[in-house]
Amino acid sequence: MRQLIESQSDETFILNLGPQHPSTHGVLRVKLQLDGEYIVEAEPVLGYCHRMHEKMGENRTFAQFMPNCGRMDYLSALAYNHGYVCAVEKAAGIEVPERAEWLRVITVELNRISSHLLWFGAYLLDLGGFTPLLYAFDDRERLLDILDTVTGSRLTYCYFRFGGVYNDIDENFVPAVREFVARMRTRLPMYHKLVTKNIILMKRLEGIGPVSAEMVRKYGATGPVARGSGVSYDVRKNEPYSVYPEVDFDVPVYSEGDSMARYKVRMDEIEQSLRIIEQGLNRLPEGPVMAPKAPKILKPPKGDFYQAVEAARGSFGVRLVSDGTNTPYRLKLRSPSYSNLSLFGEAAQGMLIADAIALLGSLDLVIPEIDR
Amino acid sequence: MNESINIPWLVGSLVAAIAFVALNASMLVWLERKVAGHIQRRIGPKEVGPFGLFQSFADGLKLMSKQLIVPECSDRILFKVAPLLVMVPAIMSFVVIPFSENLVARNINIGLLVIFAFASVNVLGLLLGGWGSANKYAVISGARAVSQNVAYEIPMLVTVVTMIMVTQTMNLNEIVLQQPDIFHWYIFRLNASPLMPVAFLIFFVCSMAETNRAPFDLGEAESELVAGFHTEYAGMGFGLFFLGEYANVFIGCSLATILFLGGWQSPFGVFPGVWWFLLKVYTLIFVVMWARWTFPRTTLYGLLNLSWKILIPISLFNLVLTGVMLKVF
Amino acid sequence: MVDYFKELIGGTISLATGLWITFKYMWQPVITLQYPRQSVKMTRRHRSHIELARDSETGEVKCIVCGMCQRACPSNCITVIGEKSEGAKKKVLTKYILNYNTCSLCGMCVENCKPEAITFSDEYNMAGYRKEDFIMDLKKRFDEKNPKSAAATHNVAGGLKEDITRTSSN
Numbered sequence: 001m002r003q004l005i006e007s008q009s010d011e012t013f014i015l016n017l018g019p020q021h022p023s024t025h026g027v028l029r030v031k032l033q034l035d036g037e038y039i040v041e042a043e044p045v046l047g048y049c050h051r052m053h054e055k056m057g058e059n060r061t062f063a064q065f066m067p068n069c070g071r072m073d074y075l076s077a078l079a080y081n082h083g084y085v086c087a088v089e090k091a092a093g094i095e096v097p098e099r100a101e102w103l104r105v106i107t108v109e110l111n112r113i114s115s116h117l118l119w120f121g122a123y124l125l126d127l128g129g130f131t132p133l134l135y136a137f138d139d140r141e142r143l144l145d146i147l148d149t150v151t152g153s154r155l156t157y158c159y160f161r162f163g164g165v166y167n168d169i170d171e172n173f174v175p176a177v178r179e180f181v182a183r184m185r186t187r188l189p190m191y192h193k194l195v196t197k198n199i200i201l202m203k204r205l206e207g208i209g210p211v212s213a214e215m216v217r218k219y220g221a222t223g224p225v226a227r228g229s230g231v232s233y234d235v236r237k238n239e240p241y242s243v244y245p246e247v248d249f250d251v252p253v254y255s256e257g258d259s260m261a262r263y264k265v266r267m268d269e270i271e272q273s274l275r276i277i278e279q280g281l282n283r284l285p286e287g288p289v290m291a292p293k294a295p296k297i298l299k300p301p302k303g304d305f306y307q308a309v310e311a312a313r314g315s316f317g318v319r320l321v322s323d324g325t326n327t328p329y330r331l332k333l334r335s336p337s338y339s340n341l342s343l344f345g346e347a348a349q350g351m352l353i354a355d356a357i358a359l360l361g362s363l364d365l366v367i368p369e370i371d372r
Numbered sequence: 373m374n375e376s377i378n379i380p381w382l383v384g385s386l387v388a389a390i391a392f393v394a395l396n397a398s399m400l401v402w403l404e405r406k407v408a409g410h411i412q413r414r415i416g417p418k419e420v421g422p423f424g425l426f427q428s429f430a431d432g433l434k435l436m437s438k439q440l441i442v443p444e445c446s447d448r449i450l451f452k453v454a455p456l457l458v459m460v461p462a463i464m465s466f467v468v469i470p471f472s473e474n475l476v477a478r479n480i481n482i483g484l485l486v487i488f489a490f491a492s493v494n495v496l497g498l499l500l501g502g503w504g505s506a507n508k509y510a511v512i513s514g515a516r517a518v519s520q521n522v523a524y525e526i527p528m529l530v531t532v533v534t535m536i537m538v539t540q541t542m543n544l545n546e547i548v549l550q551q552p553d554i555f556h557w558y559i560f561r562l563n564a565s566p567l568m569p570v571a572f573l574i575f576f577v578c579s580m581a582e583t584n585r586a587p588f589d590l591g592e593a594e595s596e597l598v599a600g601f602h603t604e605y606a607g608m609g610f611g612l613f614f615l616g617e618y619a620n621v622f623i624g625c626s627l628a629t630i631l632f633l634g635g636w637q638s639p640f641g642v643f644p645g646v647w648w649f650l651l652k653v654y655t656l657i658f659v660v661m662w663a664r665w666t667f668p669r670t671t672l673y674g675l676l677n678l679s680w681k682i683l684i685p686i687s688l689f690n691l692v693l694t695g696v697m698l699k700v701f
Numbered sequence: 702m703v704d705y706f707k708e709l710i711g712g713t714i715s716l717a718t719g720l721w722i723t724f725k726y727m728w729q730p731v732i733t734l735q736y737p738r739q740s741v742k743m744t745r746r747h748r749s750h751i752e753l754a755r756d757s758e759t760g761e762v763k764c765i766v767c768g769m770c771q772r773a774c775p776s777n778c779i780t781v782i783g784e785k786s787e788g789a790k791k792k793v794l795t796k797y798i799l800n801y802n803t804c805s806l807c808g809m810c811v812e813n814c815k816p817e818a819i820t821f822s823d824e825y826n827m828a829g830y831r832k833e834d835f836i837m838d839l840k841k842r843f844d845e846k847n848p849k850s851a852a853a854t855h856n857v858a859g860g861l862k863e864d865i866t867r868t869s870s871n
Contacts (some may be wrong), residue, residue, distance in 0.1 A: 015508050023595040037512060037672070064775035067807035126595045128586060128669025131723060134412035138732055145744070152748035152821070158807045166812070167746060194722045199712030200587055200667050203674045353512070354671040357596050411723045414733040666723040667716065682709060 012040050015353075019048045023126045023357050026367035030344070030360070032353070039356055042348040044341055049371040057331035062088050062162065062298045065331070070156035072335065073369040075118055078104075078111040078151075079311035081160040086241055087307035087318035088162050091300035099287040100164035101243045106280040107150060107159060109273040110177070113184070114143045115312035116266045116273075119364045123263070124195060126361040127204055132195050139187055146176050162298060163291030174281055181274050188271065196267065205260035209359030211347050212257055219343040222336050223314025224269065225363055228262035230255035235310040246283075249276050259362040266364070299326050313337050313364055335369045382467075382478065389466035397618035398428035400657065407661045438607030443505060446604065450504030455605070455612035457497030461490035462619035469626050470545040472636040472646040483544040484532065487627060491582065494620060495521040498584075498591060498601050501613070505604035513600035516672055517591040520581060523676050527683035528578035531571050534691045535631050537698060538564045548635030557639075559632040563701065565694040567686075572632040574687050576656070579624030581675065583617060586664035590672055625656035743823035748806050752822040753797060753843045762843055763818035766792040770810035770819060776803040779810060794840055801827070801835035 018029035027048035033041040053072060057065045069084045070077035082104055089096060117140045121133030144154045150169055151159040159166050195201055216226045226233050234251040236244040252268035254261035300322040308317040314336025321330040340363045348356045402417065402425060409416025417424030442451055468483035470476040480486065495517055502514020538558065539547045551557050558564070559572045581588040592600030602613045629635055629652040636649040670678070734741060743749070753762045766783030778800040783792035811819045829835060 013508065022598065036515075060775055063809065064773070066809075067775055067805045071805075124668060128589070128593060128595060129667060130408070131412050131665050134414070135726075138413065149744045149746060152744075152746040152808065153806065156805075166808070170745075190722060194666075194719050195668075197715050198667065198719050199708075199715045200670050200674070202715075204668065204671055352671065352673070353596050354590075354593070407727070410727045410731070413726060413729060413731050415731050415735070418735075662720060662723065666719045 011035055019045075023361065024367070025122065025365060028341075028365065028367045028370070032356070034353070037352050037354075039348050039351050039353065042345050042356065044344055046338075046341075047371055049368045051368070051372065053372045054331050054333055057328055059327065061326050062300075062328065065328075066161075067156070067158045070153075070158050071368065072333070072372055073311060073313065073316070073337070073366050074156055075115040075366055076108075076111050076312035077155065077157040078108045078159060079309055080316060081157060082108050082242070083307060083309040083311070083316045083318045085160045085162055086309060087305055087320045088298065088300065090307055091303060091305040091320055091322050092162065092295070092298055093300075094163045094295075095291055095293075096164055097288050097291055098243070098285050099168075100289045100291075102280050102284050103150075103165050103169065103289060104160060105243055105247070106177070106277055106284070107147065107157075107165075109276045109280070110143055110147060110180075111157070112312045113270050113273050114140050114147070116270050117143070119266060119312075120191070120195075123361045123364075124201075126357055127201065129195070129201075132191070135187075135191070135194075139184060142180055142183070146173065146180060149173065149176070161290065163293075164289045168289045174284070177277060177281060181278055184270070184274055188267070191267070196263070202260070204354075204358055205258065205263055205362070207256075207258050207260075208355045209259045209347055209351070209362060210257045211343060215343050215346060219346075220339040221314065221343055222339065223310070223312070223364075224262050224265040225314065225340045225343075227251065227253045228265045228362075229257035233315075235308050235315045239308060241307065241309060247276050247279050249279075259358050262362040262364075297326060299324060308334070311336060313366065313369070314340060333372060335372060337363070337365045337367075338370045341365055341370055385467065385478070386463070389463050392466065393463055393615060393619045393622075394432075396622055397615045398432060400618045400621065401428040401431070401614075403654075403658070404661050404664075407658065408665045411662070411665045432611065435611040436608055440609050441604075441606045443507070443604050446506040447504040450500045451604075452609075454497050454501030454504055454601075455609050455616070457500060458494055458616035459497075459612045459619075461493040461497075462616045462623065465490045465623050466619075468544060469623070470548060470630070470635060471649055473545065473549075473644070475646055476545060479543070479545050481541070481543045484536065484542040484547075484627075487623065488529065488532070491620070491623070492521075492525070494582075494616070497613075497616070501605070502601035505601070507604050509597040509599075510601050510603050513591045513593075513597045513603075516597075517584065517601065519672070520584070520588065520590055520675060523679040524578045524581040524683075527574055527679060527687040528582065530684070530687040530691055531575045531578070532631070534565070534571060534687070534694045537691075537694055544630050544635075548630055548637055551634035551637055552644075553637065554634070554639035557632060557634040563697075565690060565697055567690045567693060568632075570686060571690050572628065574683050574690075575631065576628050576659075578683065579628060580660055580663070581679075583620040583624050585617075585621060585660055587667040587669050588675055589664075589669060590675060593669055595669075621657060621660060622653065625653045625660065628656055629653050740826070743825060746821075747823045747825075748808055748821045749824050750801050750804060750806070750822055750827070750837075751799060751810060751819045751839070753794075753839050754818050754820045755843070755847055760847065762794055762840065763816045764794045764797065765816055765818070766794050767815065769813045769815065773809040773813040775807060775809060776805055778803045796841075797839040797843075799837050799839055801837060802832050 012033050012035045015032045015034050016029060017032055018024040019027040024030065029045040029048065031043045031045060032039050053068050056068060065084065066081070069080040073080055117136040121136035124132040147157065148154050150167065150173060151157045152167070211221070211225065211229045213229050213231050216229045216231050222233060230253060232251055232253045235241070237251055249272045252265050252272065254264055302324045303322055305320045305322070306317060308315050315334070316336055317334035319330070319332040319334070320328055323329040344360060344363065348359060351359065405427070406416040417427035420426045420430050442448055465487045467478050468476070468480060468486050470479065498517040499514040502510040502517070535558065536542060538561070539550060541547060554560065559568055561568055565571070584591045592602065594600070597603070602610050605613065626649070629649065633652050636646055637644045638648050753764060755761070756763045764781070766781055768781050771779045771781050780796070780798040781794070782796040782798070783794045785792050808821070811821065827835070
């Protein structure tokens with residue numbers, strides 16, 4: 001590998017993977033220096049989808065920034081909602097009723113499943129398998145229908161409010177979710193039989209794109225990427241928030257660090273999310289879904305606040321600096337895919353293009369979240 | 373054997389072959405989309421004509437009416453020749469395929485050899501198309517196509533040599549005549565070699581790889597190489613690659629049928645004819661499509677490993693075994 | 702050597718299992734909806750563009766032209782114009798302009814509306830050739846939908862009727 005880098009000369013050529021390429025899922029551009037099909041150097045180029053969300057936050061009231069949360073990581077929009085409202089609630093000292101907390105957890109976990117299902121399908125599409133995508137979308141559609149009845153939208157949710165949630169659930173929600181959980185439990189073994197145990201997929205993923213635990217620490221990768229490399233870090237367990245401390249669930253960790261490990265972590269997380277949802281449904285208390293004393297016009301006291309939540313891709317952090325007015329002084333968002341992508345350059349060295357695609361897909365990138 | 377050359381018959385059959393290739397490809401595209409649709413629990417084409425049968429004709433018309441754009445820095449001659457190099461050999465191979473006892477354009481003694489001679493030209497078309505379009509993705513794809521074809525030609529030809537040893541002829545029609553019913557199909561002739569079903573499987577997998585069908589469609593791996601060698605082709609340039617691919621699928625499956633499944637012979641020994649041939653071929657093509665919509669794509673080294681570590685040793689072993697069996701019994 | 706054959710056989714079995722699964726699915730009924738011929742019924746809470754709500758007593762808009770929606774909107778896509786006629790106590794809505802191009806369907810306007818004068822429609826089939834098509838005057842839409850003499854049972858949201866003209870052929 002070293003020799004390849006040192007001997008770069010006329011023997012190599014540059015290939016632009018993106019910004020419009022089928023497997024960069026949006027507008028990521030990766031500059032590849034290739035020696036034949038071997039990657040000598042890979043450099044991700046960002047910023048094609050930059051929309052200044054952080055700056056927008058400084059110019060809007062706290063409530064007006066809510067819809068932006070769903071536009072960053074559009075696949076796990078509810079986790080972003082959660083991170084933002086938690087940060088603002090921490091700043092303004094708003095108490096959230098218990099029912100609202102449980103509803104948040106249930107919907108966030110449902111959203112996590114839908115995100116992982118989409119990743120599963122899209123990843124298989126990257127690897128050339130078309131059919132699993134459609135099967136995953138079959139399940140995901142049902143999930144989106146459920147979330148649509150609660151939140152009113154199917155993708156860019158804007159459901160949480162400071163002090164609670166926007167709407168209480170209706171009477172169909174609990175049976176629909178229970179039905180979905182039961183269905184998903186039967187579908188997961190099918191996915192494992194069709195995809196996970198398939199020899200072609202195993203050959204393509206096992207040992208491909210190894211990411212060591214040091215690399216994870218060096219680049220600050222979180223979420224399934226870190227857990228696939230043996231770093232047991234999950235914000236829900238390590239820095240508990242909301243009602244997660246009361247929930248009984250496991251954090252799947254695999255130590256191999258290859259694409260297969262990341263794949264397995266996500267598939268196991270779907271199962272764990274189902275567990276969390278079931279517990280949430282069983283323990284869902286009666287009561288209001290909105291704090292009665294939540295102020296309409298928010299003016300948090302001066303201060304510096306940070307809240308991290310576990311989004312589908314890793315730790316999403318909101319740093320909120322308030323100067324006592326009705327707009328934030330600074331809103332810094334830490335998005336997981338940005339850190340997860342940054343290790344790609346190092347990990348992809350010396351790989352074949354096809355393997356690099358498998359690695360890139362296994363990082364589960366959402367480009368608008370990287371660029372914000 | 374008819375040794376004299378009957379020019380009108382030959383020209384007529386060439387025209388028929390071209391017509392058949394076009395019709396067959398449009399039907400296969402329709403079938404492929406229907407199979408894919410139902411595997412994925414959707415309907416597939418349904419708007420144009422009954423069950424969407426005329427969809428591919430509409431697509432074909434659209435392709436024909438489009439401009440063939442030649443990229444600025446491409447090699448203009450190679451770029452234009454490449455689709456023909458894929459298409460023409462595919463049509464030529466149809467000349468020797470026996471659809472039924474008499475429905476064969478030119479019944480020659482080296483039919484099998486002719487088909488493999490033409491099949492090797494196919495890869496040249498892919499390489500030139502990739503090279504000529506002056507696109508980095510296309511060049512990588514062309515290189516992949518060559519290494520893939522070289523790797524898979526070997527086990528395929530070793531299997532065919534085994535078959536020639538067993539059948540003692542290279543005349544396709546005679547091979548079919550040796551298999552009058554299901555018990556005499558070569559796939560079940562375990563007395564010739566106990567590995568005959570495996571040989572069929574090797575041949576089938578190789579023909580899938582030779583024709584660049586998924587899961588071996590590395591040449592046009594769209595998630596890696598955008599569209600591979602036909603990235604820069606528009607209109608009928610792309611159309612010919614497409615037609616050529618489906619023609620090659622048909623040839624691969626018909627060869628498997630002729631060598632192992634008794635060609636146009638009926639499984640019960642009665643009513644032999646072209647319908648049996650088409651039925652068997654289209655069943656095999658269905659399996660090819662079914663596999664495409666089930667499996668993810670292999671990688672290049674996975675593909676080469678399969679060829680060199682599994683298919684070639686087994687087919688060589690089969691060759692030796694068959695030789696020994698022929699000598700002993 | 703044992704591993705070699707183990708992998709070979711195991712791999713073949715895994716491939717066959719995959720084929721069997723897709724084969725089973727091939728014969729199951731399709732689950733897609735034939736979109737232009739059938740359409741989806743939106744859920745009750747679906748948030749599409751906003752619509753002015755109708756007061757069931759007076760048959761007029763509930764809007765009192767307070768402008769809360771305009772101020773709450775993060776994308777500044779609402780313009781409320783009202784006028785105070787001579788002698789009247791309250792302002793009367795004359796124009797309610799929604800620039801749907803920039804609307805992000807967040808629902809802040811609906812939440813902040815004290816008299817509950819705005820509701821969500823469930824229309825999702827919106828397409829046009831120019832962006833000007835989506836600068837809508839909701840008051841005008843309201844008047845078109847609710848002629849002064851209309852019966853009180855009119856459904857404001859309009860809604861899409863399920864229109865199955867042709868079911869799938871197989």
